[in-house]
Amino acid sequence: MSKALRDKYEDVDLSPGQGKGSAALALFLGSLSLLGALCFWMPAVFTTPEFRGFYNTGILKPLLQLCIVLGFGCGLFSMMRHQSAGYGLTGMVLAVAAALVGSGHIEAPNIDGRNLYVGLDYFVLTLVVLALVFVPLERAFPKDPAQNILRKGWITDLKYFMFSHMGVQLISFFTVIPVQVFLHQVTTWEFQLWIAAQPIWLQFIEILLVVDFGTYWIHRTMHEIPALWKIHAVHHSTEQMNWLASSRLHLIEILVNRLAGYLPIFVLGFAPSAVYAYLVFISFHAIFIHANVRFRFPVLRWLLATPEYHHWHHSSEDEAIDKNYAGFLPIYDVLFGTVFMPKHLASRYGTVSDNIPDGIVGQFLYPFRSWFKRSE
Ligand SMILES: [Zn+2]
Structure with a gap:
């Protein structure tokens, strides 16, 4: 990613009223839905063998559909609020892509064997759990209240997070x-x-x-x-x-x-x-x-x-x-x-x-x- 691009997406002020928060949420939910849908589509490739026994598709499938709907909704909301509608639109596109990838593949991932896999599920689950714990915690008790959630360097750090979890x-x-x-x-x-x-x-x-x-x-x-x-x-x-x-x-x-x-x-x-x-x-x-x-x-x-x-x-x-x-x-x-x-x-x-x-x-x-x- 070029420096100009990185500067555009890093250190973003998400305070309410600009449509940026909903755009970020749309991108986040849209990307998550797409990754989740990939796991449903080809579980043998994208999921972690140790986790497969614990998955309950009766819960996960509606959860995925909820993320798709919310991602789409946030994208739509942001497009109406924000002058540059690109982010909200991207979130909507991701959510639609997730709906397409995820539809029709609702069988429980029931695969044994320890072939090569990409721990996409491990990455998604840990990211969601950690974000749900730490984003509110850092907002409620910030050491540096002026620091944005999407602070300088977050894209680089997210890549490290992805690398160490999927690898x-x-x-x-x-x-x-x-x-x-x-x-x-x-x-x-x-x-x-x-x-x-x-x-x-x-x-x-x-x-x-x-x-x-x-x-x-x-x-x-x-x-x-x-x-x-x-x-x-x-x-x-x-x-x-x-x-x-x-x-x-x-x-x-x-x-x-x-x-x-x-x-x-x-x-x-x-x-x-x-x-x-x-x-x-x-x-x-x-x-x-x-x-x-x-x-x-x-x-x-x-x-x-x-x-x-x-x-x-x-x-x-x-x-x-x-x-x-x-x-x-x-x-x-x-x-x-x-x-x-x-x-x-x-x-x-x-x-x-x-x-x-x-x-x-x-x-x-x-x-x-x-x-x-x-x-x-
Ligand atoms: Zn040190």
Whole structure:
């Protein structure tokens, strides 16, 4: 996407009366309907095998039809209110396309097998659930009330979100499999059985302690070794914090973090239910700490990483640089001397000396380009 186009769609004021809110809603519902309709049309290609058993078409089909109708309606409303009718019209076209794709394919997706698939459903479901939680939350308790929902950089971050959710199968392939191959050499069954026999809540806490210790040092290393910083700087390039900013991660960083996260989990042999509970919890928490919210939890802010805590990690203010590395437990920052929690909230974000491109491709190439320049 060109810079001019991106400027047009980013940092959009959606306050009522201009027809822009309904246009955005029309585009959102229209796109969702189309993606949902694709899942109905070719479930073997577009849906996640683990999810298929849970789908109830008796509920999902009317829901899809409701989204189509609402998307169409919002588009129509926006066309009547807004001078440039293009967005509302696009939302209507998407809704109609969804109706065409989705009609006549109402059989329950009943497919077994684990062939290659695109987790379109996973992307759609998580996006809808997260938007329903975080958009109202950020509107009700904003840290920066002037910041728009469609803030600068949201398109880039949505692409990251899409990539990491739809590519979940590939990312797992490159991380879980190497870990499992490695494991055949190092572990003993008795030890793993003993670990897995503990209560689930205890295993959950142990996973948090162990993984957070590892990710503290990986995170700190990425800040302190200049060549690795170029990878992690992409995550820090966001200048306006919100829930979607958590998705902005370079592919190398996603792979390294998951490898490092899975390794102790599999080596120690935690029970799958404890691991799943941990993964769901920590994914949600990672999004929460990036959110544009002003909460300051009285005691908790010293025990668990909160938005206040992690926003300081993203701050470009001098005294906050290279502080608050912990993902979940600030105790590691306290122990290793990197904690920073003043009485006020952070206000400036972004990198200090790196000039990072706005687009996802430029950001992917950024570390490679800077390494190449370095060695000349
Ligand atoms: Zn960082």
